[in-house]
Amino acid sequence: MVEAAESIVGRQDQGVRVVAISSRQSVPEIRERLSRALRELLGGEGVILFTDMPGGTPGNLAFPLVKDMPGVEIISGVNLYMLVSAFSHRREYDLAGLVAKVLEDGQRSIRDIRQMFLAKVR
Amino acid sequence: MIAVKFPFVRIDDRLVHGQVVEGWLPYLRADLVIVASDAATRDETQATLMRLALPESVELLVLGTAEAARHPALSPGGSRRALILVPGPREALALLEAGARFGELNVGGLHYTAGRVQLGKAIFLSGEDKEALRRITELGVKLSGRALPADPALDVAGLLNGEGGGR
Numbered sequence: 001m002v003e004a005a006e007s008i009v010g011r012q013d014q015g016v017r018v019v020a021i022s023s024r025q026s027v028p029e030i031r032e033r034l035s036r037a038l039r040e041l042l043g044g045e046g047v048i049l050f051t052d053m054p055g056g057t058p059g060n061l062a063f064p065l066v067k068d069m070p071g072v073e074i075i076s077g078v079n080l081y082m083l084v085s086a087f088s089h090r091r092e093y094d095l096a097g098l099v100a101k102v103l104e105d106g107q108r109s110i111r112d113i114r115q116m117f118l119a120k121v122r
Numbered sequence: 123m124i125a126v127k128f129p130f131v132r133i134d135d136r137l138v139h140g141q142v143v144e145g146w147l148p149y150l151r152a153d154l155v156i157v158a159s160d161a162a163t164r165d166e167t168q169a170t171l172m173r174l175a176l177p178e179s180v181e182l183l184v185l186g187t188a189e190a191a192r193h194p195a196l197s198p199g200g201s202r203r204a205l206i207l208v209p210g211p212r213e214a215l216a217l218l219e220a221g222a223r224f225g226e227l228n229v230g231g232l233h234y235t236a237g238r239v240q241l242g243k244a245i246f247l248s249g250e251d252k253e254a255l256r257r258i259t260e261l262g263v264k265l266s267g268r269a270l271p272a273d274p275a276l277d278v279a280g281l282l283n284g285e286g287g288g289r
Binding site for chain 2 (some may be wrong): 010
C-alpha cells in the first residue's frame with residue numbers, strides 16, 4: 001500500500017516505516033518491531049500510526065506503547081487514499097491538522113462506485 | 123522541479139488516474155484537462171469515470187485528436203492552464219500533424235504489453251511508438267520521461283537513439 005501511494009504522489013525518502021505483522025510472529029517480537037519503528041520516527045513534528053481495523057492486533061499492541069507518548073496519533077481503517085492524503089499534505093499541516101485531513105479524505109474515498117456513476121449520468 | 127509551459131502535454135495510457143489527479147493536477151494547478159483520444163470519445167463510461175475522478179473545479183473535455191488540435195488551449199499563446207492527455211505517441215504525433223503546438227512532451231505512463239521494449243520504469247515502447255516519438259522530436263518537440271512531477275527526467279530521445287533499433 002505504501003508502494004502504491006508512492007507511485008501516485010512520489011517517493012517518501014524519509015519518515016515512513018512499515019511494520020508487517022503475521023501470525024508467525026510472537027507478541028513480544030511484534031511489540032519490539034513496533035517500538036523500533038516508533039523510535040526511528042520520533043523527534044520530528046509527530047507520528048501517525050496507521051492500523052488496519054479498530055480492535056485488530058496491530059492497534060491493540062501499538063496503543064499501549066503510544067498511549068502516553070505526545071505527538072503520536074493512531075488511526076485505524078487505513079486505505080490507499082489515506083496514505084496518498086498523508087503523503088501529499090504532511091508538510092503543509094501540523095499533526096492535529098493532518099490527522100483531521102486524513103480522516104476526512106479517507107472517509108470520502110469509501111464510495112459505491114456504481115451509485116456515484118449513476119448519479120453522474122442520472 | 124521543472125519549468126512548466128502550457129499546454130502541458132502528457133502521454134499516459136491510463137489517461138486520468140491517481141498519478142494525474144493527485145500528482146500532476148496540484149503541481150500544474152491546471153484548470154482544464156483535455157483528453158485527446160479518438161477511442162475515448164466513443165467510450166462514455168470511461169469519460170464519466172474520468173469526470174468523477176477530477177475535482178469539480180477542473181474542466182474536462184474528451185475530444186478526438188483532430189478536434190483537440192483545434193482547441194485554443196493547444197495554440198501558441200493559449201492562455202489556459204491546460205493539461206492535455208494522450209494515450210500514446212501516435213496520438214501526440216496526430217495532434218502535432220493537425221496543427222497543435224507545444225514545445226515539450228511528457229512521456230509518462232506507457233505500461234507493459236507484449237512486444238514492447240522497456241525504456242524506463244513505466245515506459246514500454248513498441249516499434250510504432252518509437253517511430254512516432256522520433257517523428258515528434260524531428261518536429262522540434264523535447265521529450266521528457268517522467269511519471270511524477272518530482273521524478274528526475276529521463277532523456278527519452280537519447281535512449282531512443284542510443285538504443286538504435288526499432289526501425
